[in-house]
Amino acid sequence: MATARRPLIAGNWKMNGLSSDLGAVREIAASAETAAGQVDVALCLPATLLGQVAGAEPGLGALKLGGQDCHTATSGAHTGDTAPEMLADAGASYVIVGHSERRSDHGETDAVVKAKAEAGLRAGLTAIVCVGETMGQRQAGLATSVVLRQLHASLPETVTADTVVIAYEPVWAIGTGLTATPDDVRDMHSAIRSALSERFGAVADDLRVLYGGSVKSDNADALLAIDDVDGALVGGASLKAATFTPIVEAATRIAK
Ligand code: PGA
Secondary structure, eight states, X not given: OOTTOOOEEEEEOOSOOOGGGHHHHHHHHHHHHHHTTTOEEEEEOOHHHHHHHHHOSSOOTTOEEXXXXXXXXXXXXXXXXXXXXXXXHTTOSEEEESOHHHHHXXXXXXXXXXXXXXXXXXXXXXXXXXXXXXXXXXXXXXXXXXXXXXXXXXXXXXXXXXXXXXXXXXGGGTTTSOOOOHHHHHHHHHHHHHHHHHHHGGGGGGOEEEEESSOOHHHHHHHHTSTTOOEEEESGGGSSHHHHHHHHHHHHHHHO
């Protein structure tokens, strides 16, 4: 693994979390501090919690924060939306774009996802760009072509290791307890890396490609050990330190 590709374990709290859950963030911050220098740890929180968490005392140490979506504009008449500049102002360093729940719940196309990723970069955020096939597409033998098409059309024109992270999340593995087999994950990550190299040249060696979809303490070691898997995007298991910390620890073991 190229040294620039320090593993990233990013939690995605989705539409979960109240101010009464800030204790969990503090506990996760402690595990991020323990892993600091070996593994990057981030929590992508609901926008309502970002400012509270970023401003809380004691500070978050090595834990980075992220938003889960952003608008493409800096400000304006877009009721209910959040500009990436607002996320950055609230303390975020990352923003997830193109999560399959945004693609399916809000009809986000690859072009929209790309515009959101570019907006995130404009605001100084690192965009975590998600791609992934449905079960129907996998069963039809279309998984790789679907993912590579999404990848091609969703990424900004210019990428660097600091500005873009890719997350491969098979839609059928998200929140279901199902995970892709290690062979399938290896094949997909290798296909993604080749496509990135073809398009971006040597920069591709430094880009982190996360796996996501039912990552838990009992499968994290096996998934994170796969070549070209540079970390994980974790939903359900990121809500509590008791289930998230073991995944950070697994990444630390692999990073050694
Ligand atoms: P999950 O979610 O870990 O609950 O499957 C992953 C994600 O949606 O990012």
